[in-house]
Amino acid sequence: MTTTTGKVFSGHLWKSVLLTGILSVILGAMVLRWPGATIVLAAAFFGAYLLVTGISQVFHAFTLHISGGGRALMFISGAASLVLAVLCFRHFGDAVWLLALWIGIGFIFRGVAEAASAISDETTPGRGWQIFLGVITLIAGIIVMAYPISSLGTLTMVIGIWLIVLGVFEVIAAFGIRKAGNEVRTAVGEALGAR
Numbered sequence: 001m002t003t004t005t006g007k008v009f010s011g012h013l014w015k016s017v018l019l020t021g022i023l024s025v026i027l028g029a030m031v032l033r034w035p036g037a038t039i040v041l042a043a044a045f046f047g048a049y050l051l052v053t054g055i056s057q058v059f060h061a062f063t064l065h066i067s068g069g070g071r072a073l074m075f076i077s078g079a080a081s082l083v084l085a086v087l088c089f090r091h092f093g094d095a096v097w098l099l100a101l102w103i104g105i106g107f108i109f110r111g112v113a114e115a116a117s118a119i120s121d122e123t124t125p126g127r128g129w130q131i132f133l134g135v136i137t138l139i140a141g142i143i144v145m146a147y148p149i150s151s152l153g154t155l156t157m158v159i160g161i162w163l164i165v166l167g168v169f170e171v172i173a174a175f176g177i178r179k180a181g182n183e184v185r186t187a188v189g190e191a192l193g194a195r
Helices: 002-033 035-063 068-090 092-120 127-146 152-194
Strands: none
Touching: 002 035, 002 152, 035 068, 035 092, 035 152, 068 092, 092 127, 127 152
């Protein structure tokens, strides 16, 4: 039963990583091709996202049955999202700056989560690639946070290039995961056949 689950997991994992990599490359190419339209659209979506999540969190702060501390944190988070949404819609320059910080924070969380997940589980297929990809993503997040990009063109260029680089590494990692999964399946098949 565990063997079947492992086969299904590794079979879907490499496909998921491959798809994510291909989509990252395509999105990066689109960002580089249409920088002005891309950044304005992204800033508008970012503002809308903050508005919707802010309203939702404030609403849930008063309606969910949670502790007082949880309720206060949810309300503060929702109120902060609403303030950031207003800043996004008032000045798209602020939205671009906030978007750069958001991307940096997202890269940091993703990098840490991916590297920690691979480090903690020695049986992860393509573990070395997963750790490498996590570290690279973490470094990119730190760079974006340390130097929030004020220029629209620079932000677009960096994001576009980074998405392409990230996508290429994800595609490479997907094939590493696939190879490792095949090796595990072969080893398990041989072990079961020897019984």
